[in-house]
Amino acid sequence: MTKKILIADANHTRRNLLRATLHDPRYQIIEAxxxxQALALREVHRPDLVILDESMPGISGFEVCRAIKQNAAAGNTPVILLTDKERPEPAADGAAEPDVYLSKPYSPLRLLTAVEELLGPVGD
Incomplete structure (x- = not known):
């Protein structure tokens, strides 16, 4: 069974790198x-995993993550947040957090490992 992965990054080059890193027939990549756009595509495609860049204009990746995690229908959707910072302290207000933080520049191998850990076994 193919797993859907939504990647959201304002930078076209980084989206291309993410797509190339995740290129695998087991994954269907959806880009925002x-x-x-990420929130709209999440509603339409119901991805199995969302990868967000924290630094997007308008609605940040962290805000998108919170919206996903606070939506009862999508609250269990795992989220990886790509950030320029070290892992921040948990929000004092108890707001939803991503499942994995990856500091940029991140290792492609670390990204693949996180994806596989969050999605579990994927059938061939």
Missing amino acids: SGGV
Whole structure:
């Protein structure tokens, strides 16, 4: 069974790198260029995993993550947040957090490992 992965990054080059890193017949890649588009595509495609860049204009990746995690229908959708910072302290207000933080520049191998850990076994 193919797993859907939504990647959202305002930077076209980084989206291309993510797509190339995740290129595998077991994955269907859906791309968004910003937070608003990511939320809309999540509603339409119901991805199994969402990968967000924290630094998107308009709605940040962290805000998109919170929206996903606070939506009862999508609250169990795993989220990887790509960030320029070290892992921040958990939000004091108890707001939803991503499942995995990856600091940029991240290792492609670390990204693949996180994806496989979050998606579990994927059939061939």
